[in-house]
Amino acid sequence: MKLLISNIKTLVQVEETPRKWVAGTDMANLNCIDDAYLLIEDEKISDFGKMEDMPNYDEMDGFDHVEEIDATGRMVFPSFCDSHTHLVYAGSREIEYTDKIKGLSYEEIAKRGGGILNSAKRMHDATEDELYEAAMERIHEIISMGTGAVEIKSGYGLTVEDELKMLRVIKRIKETTPLTIKSSFLGAHAVPAEYRGRQGEYVDLVINEMIPQVAAEDLADYIDVFCDEGFFTVEETDRILNAGMKHGMRPKIHANELDYSGGIQVGVKYNALSVDHLEFVGEEEIKCLKDSETMPTVLPGAAFFLNMVCSPVRDMMNAGLPVALASDFNPGSSPSGNMKFIMSLACINYKMLPQEAVNATTINSAYAMGVQEELGSIARGKIANVFITKEIPSVEFMPYAYGSNLIDAVILRGQRL
Numbered sequence: 001m002k003l004l005i006s007n008i009k010t011l012v013q014v015e016e017t018p019r020k021w022v023a024g025t026d027m028a029n030l031n032c033i034d035d036a037y038l039l040i041e042d043e044k045i046s047d048f049g050k051m052e053d054m055p056n057y058d059e060m061d062g063f064d065h066v067e068e069i070d071a072t073g074r075m076v077f078p079s080f081c082d083s084h085t086h087l088v089y090a091g092s093r094e095i096e097y098t099d100k101i102k103g104l105s106y107e108e109i110a111k112r113g114g115g116i117l118n119s120a121k122r123m124h125d126a127t128e129d130e131l132y133e134a135a136m137e138r139i140h141e142i143i144s145m146g147t148g149a150v151e152i153k154s155g156y157g158l159t160v161e162d163e164l165k166m167l168r169v170i171k172r173i174k175e176t177t178p179l180t181i182k183s184s185f186l187g188a189h190a191v192p193a194e195y196r197g198r199q200g201e202y203v204d205l206v207i208n209e210m211i212p213q214v215a216a217e218d219l220a221d222y223i224d225v226f227c228d229e230g231f232f233t234v235e236e237t238d239r240i241l242n243a244g245m246k247h248g249m250r251p252k253i254h255a256n257e258l259d260y261s262g263g264i265q266v267g268v269k270y271n272a273l274s275v276d277h278l279e280f281v282g283e284e285e286i287k288c289l290k291d292s293e294t295m296p297t298v299l300p301g302a303a304f305f306l307n308m309v310c311s312p313v314r315d316m317m318n319a320g321l322p323v324a325l326a327s328d329f330n331p332g333s334s335p336s337g338n339m340k341f342i343m344s345l346a347c348i349n350y351k352m353l354p355q356e357a358v359n360a361t362t363i364n365s366a367y368a369m370g371v372q373e374e375l376g377s378i379a380r381g382k383i384a385n386v387f388i389t390k391e392i393p394s395v396e397f398m399p400y401a402y403g404s405n406l407i408d409a410v411i412l413r414g415q416r417l
């Protein structure tokens with residue numbers, strides 16, 4: 001199977017030598033080739049370059065059946081990597097949306113039995129098949145919006161059985177879509193109502209029952225904890241991460257969304273792959289992230305939807321840190337997996353340059369979900385997950401035209417969908 005995309009107006013995010021991530025002032029640089037071609041063989045990117053240097057494939061052995069797409073006027077991007085979602089869930093929560101409009105805070109809604117516990121109840125009542133069907137609709141939607149890899153968390157189960165049910169659904173999605181999927185076990189997302197006042201016992205359940213069973217079925221790549229004010233403490237997070245790591249799950253956690261929670265520090269202490277949300281980041285947190293292997297990941301959709309303060313992304317980049325962006329797709333705080341819109345929010349609300357936003361939603365978010373060796377850029381040998389835009393004037397036009405669908409064709413694992 002060979003696919004040749006020719007006459008590409010601009011081939012975006014090209015790497016001769018793949019990098020681990022892009023950090024600091026480098027984030028403003030985006031490597032592109034104008035008037036380019038891209039050759040895909042089987043599932044992988046095999047070659048690319050300027051049209052004037054394109055080999056004469058017609059005359060080469062083995063090139064009798066090359067499918068060709070003429071991309072005149074159109075750009076090719078590597079697919080987005082969405083490194084933080086909760087897209088397996090049962091039922092939407094627009095009632096809370098109106099409560100929020102009326103002025104209730106996230107914590108107030110959670111205290112009234114809304115929030116995560118509301119989703120946990122519905123998760124309990126849903127069958128695996130129902131959850132799978134609903135999640136697959138979201139999967140098809142994000143594919144059409146340019147996402148090529150997605151991390152999905154558990155965390156709406158909050159009982160041994162229901163957490164396993166969620167993770168089995170994620171496993172089934174993994175096996176049945178061309179998207180690259182990573183899964184995170186987030187048993188410590190909220191304390192269930194039955195454990196109110198006995199939070200320590202719930203943490204024990206996560207450590208002693210859930211983690212071993214999740215590991216026995218090999219259901220999770222990563223271990224996550226909502227380490228924040230009103231949710232799980234640093235000490236509890238420390239214990240849970242330790243237990244997860246003993247079972248081979250690297251930490252990748254929710255931190256500093258609601259306060260200077262110490263979540264970043266405990267994440268870095270255990271070499272988390274990423275620490276996510278980061279509305280509350282000061283000098284100490286930045287210092288801690290420097291020289292770590294942990295990707296600071298910002299979720300502009302959640303901050304937008306909950307009307308929160310913005311993470312100090314510029315301070316992190318000025319300090320030389322990389323930054324990744326993800327959607328946080330979930331029914332409570334970010335009911336959208338539209339990564340192009342996430343770029344627009346990053347540009348408008350966080351003053352990120354369009355080039356920085358592209359780096360943050362491709363290479364850096366690929367790192368944040370552990371797929372940077374196979375995805376996140378146009379590089380020889382990487383999986384051919386790319387999208388072709390409609391005719392657009394520039395890279396900047398992508399986040400600028402924030403409400404327009406600018407994606408014309410999606411290619412996943414070398415197959416045009």
Ligand code: NIG
Nearest residue numbers: 115116226302328330332333
């Ligand atoms: O990432 N911050 C914690 N958890 C989710 C919210 C989930 C929900 O409200 O259902 C988040 O925003």
Ligand code: FE
Nearest residue numbers: 084086254328
């Ligand atoms: Fe989240």
